[in-house]
Amino acid sequence: MSSSPVIDVQGVWTRFGEALVHRDIDLVVHRGEMLGLVGGSGSGKTTLLREVVGLLKPTQGEVRLFGKSVVDASPDVQRDLRRRFGMLFQHGALFSALPVFDNIAFPLRELKRLDENLIRELVWMKLAMVELEPAHGRLMPAELSGGMIKRVALARALALEPELLVLDEPTSGLDPDRSENFVKLIRTLQRELNFTVIMVTHDLDTLAGLANRVAAMADQRIVALGTLQEVMAVDHPFVHRFFGGGRGLRAQAAQERAD
Numbered sequence: 001m002s003s004s005p006v007i008d009v010q011g012v013w014t015r016f017g018e019a020l021v022h023r024d025i026d027l028v029v030h031r032g033e034m035l036g037l038v039g040g041s042g043s044g045k046t047t048l049l050r051e052v053v054g055l056l057k058p059t060q061g062e063v064r065l066f067g068k069s070v071v072d073a074s075p076d077v078q079r080d081l082r083r084r085f086g087m088l089f090q091h092g093a094l095f096s097a098l099p100v101f102d103n104i105a106f107p108l109r110e111l112k113r114l115d116e117n118l119i120r121e122l123v124w125m126k127l128a129m130v131e132l133e134p135a136h137g138r139l140m141p142a143e144l145s146g147g148m149i150k151r152v153a154l155a156r157a158l159a160l161e162p163e164l165l166v167l168d169e170p171t172s173g174l175d176p177d178r179s180e181n182f183v184k185l186i187r188t189l190q191r192e193l194n195f196t197v198i199m200v201t202h203d204l205d206t207l208a209g210l211a212n213r214v215a216a217m218a219d220q221r222i223v224a225l226g227t228l229q230e231v232m233a234v235d236h237p238f239v240h241r242f243f244g245g246g247r248g249l250r251a252q253a254a255q256e257r258a259d
């Protein structure tokens with residue numbers, strides 16, 4: 001195995017018309033890391049995730065996933081890369097017209113030639129992984145609670161046993177208890193399966209509970225990068241706003257008590 005980083009963003013600039021969103025961003029994420037990306041609303045976090053997975057081409061710069069360039073990947077390389085990461089996007093929830101089973105089976109059917117018996121086994125396995133029952137497979141998304149939708153979306157993101165999990169606001173819309181449970185679930189699965197995580201969140205408990213490294217975006221760049229403690233110590237107005245008033249320290253302390 002090569003030791004190339006899982007994610008390697010070098011010199012990325014992003015413009016939408018006149019608007020400059022990223023100004024020379026570098027970001028490296030190594031195997032097994034859980035990187036939390038924070039930043040104000042509209043600071044370009046989701047855009048960066050979309051660039052990392054090849055859904056959007058940066059205006060300038062290079063993005064490598066597993067050592068391969070995403071920016072000018074051939075369709076074959078793109079397909080190979082797509083098997084290796086799973087995504088849980090804030091608004092890209094579930095296919096509302098498909099029952100839970102088919103939602104989770106979707107990537108298996110799309111990317112692998114598997115017979116239906118094996119697909120059924122795999123879907124049941126993924127349901128169990130996110131603490132749901134085979135019977136839940138028959139439910140339609142509209143019949144699920146917010147917490148269950150997130151679990152099913154996580155099961156779908158993990159269907160192909162990805163090496164990288166990309167999460168955009170994974171706990172948004174969940175109440176604190178459900179949010180905490182979902183964080184625990186992701187953490188347990190990450191320890192078992194050892195995938196790498198890049199995650200956008202504005203929730204400090206989610207950040208403290210999952211991220212072992214934090215990147216803070218402001219002024220179109222990454223203004224702080226390091227452990228939560230290191231980032232909290234950086235003297236920047238966004239960092240003060242985000243972690244200020246002891247919020248960051250409280251989240252960290254709560255996390256240490258939970259461990």
Ligand SMILES: Nc1ncnc2c1ncn2[C@@H]1O[C@H](COP(=O)(O)OP(=O)(O)O)[C@@H](O)[C@H]1O
Pocket residue numbers: 016021039040041042043044045046047048
């Ligand atoms: N496809 C697009 N076309 C034009 N502007 C966009 C597009 N996607 C995002 N933007 C703009 O880029 C900025 C960053 O967006 P986004 O990455 O979604 O922010 P965040 O996820 O940090 O809240 C915002 O001002 C947004 O309006």
Ligand SMILES: [Mg+2]
Pocket residue numbers: 045046047168
């Ligand atoms: Mg966003």
